[in-house]
Structures are given as structure tokens and as C-alpha cells.
Amino acid sequence: MKIYKFNKAKNVSGNIVKELRLKNNLTQQQLAEKLQLKGVDISLKEISKIENNARSLKDFELFAIAEIFNVSTDVFRKRA
Secondary structure (H helix, E strand, C coil), rough: CCCCCCCCCCCCHHHHHHHHHHHHHCCCHHHHHHHHHHCCCCCCHHHHHHHCCCCCCCCHHHHHHHHHCCCCHHHHHHCC
């Protein structure tokens, strides 16, 4: 599968994930733990890569993140 980049980024939602995490006073480790409780196998390192647009964000990860922060998935398209 080819990974496409947008303006040299592998995702356009990483900054929004970081904003939501900081707004909710969570560390990357705490976010990873919350995602793991929802069945998403992800580490602190992977959260960091997502936030720095160095890793693609999978759809099920996006849905779980939206659920954790109680926001619509539309939030992740605002600056795309």
C-alpha cells in the first residue's frame, strides 16, 4: 500500500489530536492507556508520531480518540 503525504505530512489530524490531549491535561502515555482500554493497541511512541505527523492515523484510532475526547470526527477535518 502506498502512503501518500499531504504537505510532507502523513496525516492532517496530528495537531488536532495534540490540542485535544493538552486541553484535557493528558500526557501522551495517558492517552495511549485510554486508547488501549478501548482495544486500540498503541504506544506512547506512536502517539508522538501521530502528533508530529510522522505516522498515518488509522480510522479506528480516529474514532476512538474522538470518543475519548467526546468530540465529533468532523473536528479532525477543520484544518485539513
